[in-house]
Amino acid sequence: MFKKILIANRGEIALRVIQACRELGIPTVAVCSTADRESLHVTYADEDVCIGPPPSSQSYLDIGSILSAAEITGADAVHPGYGFLAENAHFAEVLGECKLAWIGPPPEVIRLMGDKAQARRTAAAAGVPVLPGSAGPLASAEEALALARDVGYPVILKAAAGGGGRGMRIVRSGEELAAQFRTASAEAEKAFGDGSVYLEKYLEEPRHIEFQVFGDRHGGAIHLGERECSIQRRHQKLIEEAPSVALTPELRQRMGEASVRLCERVGYVNAGTIEYLLDRDGSFYFMEMNTRIQVEHPVTEMVTGVDLVKLQIAVAAGEPLGIRSGLSPRGHAIECRINAEDPVTFAPSPGRLQTFHLPGGPGVRVDTHGYEDYLIPPHYDSLVGKLIVHGRDRGEAIARMQRALDFFVVEGIKTSIPLHREILRDPEFRAGRLSTRFMEGFATRRTGGSS
Numbered sequence: 001m002f003k004k005i006l007i008a009n010r011g012e013i014a015l016r017v018i019q020a021c022r023e024l025g026i027p028t029v030a031v032c033s034t035a036d037r038e039s040l041h042v043t044y045a046d047e048d049v050c051i052g053p054p055p056s057s058q059s060y061l062d063i064g065s066i067l068s069a070a071e072i073t074g075a076d077a078v079h080p081g082y083g084f085l086a087e088n089a090h091f092a093e094v095l096g097e098c099k100l101a102w103i104g105p106p107p108e109v110i111r112l113m114g115d116k117a118q119a120r121r122t123a124a125a126a127g128v129p130v131l132p133g134s135a136g137p138l139a140s141a142e143e144a145l146a147l148a149r150d151v152g153y154p155v156i157l158k159a160a161a162g163g164g165g166r167g168m169r170i171v172r173s174g175e176e177l178a179a180q181f182r183t184a185s186a187e188a189e190k191a192f193g194d195g196s197v198y199l200e201k202y203l204e205e206p207r208h209i210e211f212q213v214f215g216d217r218h219g220g221a222i223h224l225g226e227r228e229c230s231i232q233r234r235h236q237k238l239i240e241e242a243p244s245v246a247l248t249p250e251l252r253q254r255m256g257e258a259s260v261r262l263c264e265r266v267g268y269v270n271a272g273t274i275e276y277l278l279d280r281d282g283s284f285y286f287m288e289m290n291t292r293i294q295v296e297h298p299v300t301e302m303v304t305g306v307d308l309v310k311l312q313i314a315v316a317a318g319e320p321l322g323i324r325s326g327l328s329p330r331g332h333a334i335e336c337r338i339n340a341e342d343p344v345t346f347a348p349s350p351g352r353l354q355t356f357h358l359p360g361g362p363g364v365r366v367d368t369h370g371y372e373d374y375l376i377p378p379h380y381d382s383l384v385g386k387l388i389v390h391g392r393d394r395g396e397a398i399a400r401m402q403r404a405l406d407f408f409v410v411e412g413i414k415t416s417i418p419l420h421r422e423i424l425r426d427p428e429f430r431a432g433r434l435s436t437r438f439m440e441g442f443a444t445r446r447t448g449g450s451s
């Protein structure tokens with residue numbers, strides 16, 4: 001087992017990794033920017049190293065500084081969390097050259113699945129259904145036009161290097177396509193330094209269903225069931241749950257088997273997530289694979305009883321998985337992302353937490369780096385915490401989430417709590433009638449049809 005783990009991240013996920021390490025008896029090293037000196041991950045880690053100024057390009061993304069921090073402190077493994085360097089194949093390679101263990105999949109697998117067009121081809125080759133569309137990046141607007149005619153409108157243009165819902169464009173007719181192609185490509189170039197764009201059929205009201213997968217270094221590959229992440233705004237997840245009300249045990253098994261097949265095909269090791277779109281007729285299509293731990297991993301932990309972060313560490317140290325695929329989900333879990341933002345405009349709302357009172361009681365878990373008097377720096381993402389509940393069934397989980405949201409008191413900044421309370425009251429949400437367009441319908445219901 002590892003002697004000391006450096007966590008190349010900040011915020012709630014850095015804290016989550018520290019919790020796992022503490023339970024395993026492994027000392028931790030936190031890294032922080034000068035804006036994060038008062039952060040809880042620094043307080044709770046056994047050691048800490050300041051690696052640079054607030055901009056992440058000069059701190060959390062600075063590979064040289066992170067390597068120096070590992071060297072100085074004698075860490076022998078690095079956990080990347082999610083975001084920042086978590087899907088950076090080059091970082092994983094450099095760590096290997098420096099004889100530091102990487103708690104994640106092999107660099108070549110990160111690279112393969114990180115290119116969305118290549119990932120699509122790989123999924124298709126593994127017999128996982130993909131939406132009709134381009135085999136690779138499109139060379140020109142003319143090629144896009146010809147393909148869209150074959151596939152049929154609407155289509156969606158996506159950045160091959162995409163992420164976080166950026167660089168995507170829905171196109172409903174041939175007249176718009178050329179202009180949208182150029183916009184998507186320019187946007188992708190600006191956001192990811194790579195203007196490659198591909199095209200696929202756009203589904204009107206699909207559900208976003210993703211499978212938690214895990215591989216070990218002995219050829220073992222399993223899935224740990226699904227998460228429903230259809231409640232999104234601007235293609236960003238807001239509420240996640242496990243299991244999905246849309247999956248029968250039979251569909252769960254088929255999607256799970258497809259997920260495991262893809263893992264086996266690429267030699268997947270460590271935690272990963274395979275994202276699908278589930279159409280109204282029960283067809284499912286591969287969308288992308290995330291080669292890291294996800295923000296929403298706790299809902300899977302709640303219904304499977306598996307500590308995914310401890311499993312990541314064990315697998316990286318060479319241990320076999322020791323769990324079988326397809327555990328039946330136990331009860332129902334829901335996660336609400338608590339963002340420091342205006343619940344109406346979604347504008348970020350950083351600032352000082354004047355009151356920060358966490359809910360507790362049966363079946364409630366809060367993953368957060370916040371505390372009373374903590375100053376949320378404006379330099380990073382707006383997630384201040386995740387409120388997760390577990391109930392015997394979906395009804396109990398919803399009631400539990402409602403009272404936990406009521407008892408979560410935050411003053412000093414605006415948060416997404418009021419929005420979550422409204423969504424939890426919404427009849428469509430309560431009935432489990434979800435799709436990735438849920439928030440559009442919700443906005444209309446909320447304003448009584450005036451928007």
Ligand code: ADP
Nearest residue numbers: 156162163164165166201202203208235288436
């Ligand atoms: P990102 O990596 O930027 O998050 P994804 O490919 O995971 O992008 O897509 C994010 C979201 O965009 C999905 O959850 C879904 O809501 C929507 N989306 C993506 N592709 C399609 C499609 N072909 N049809 C309908 N919606 C889509």
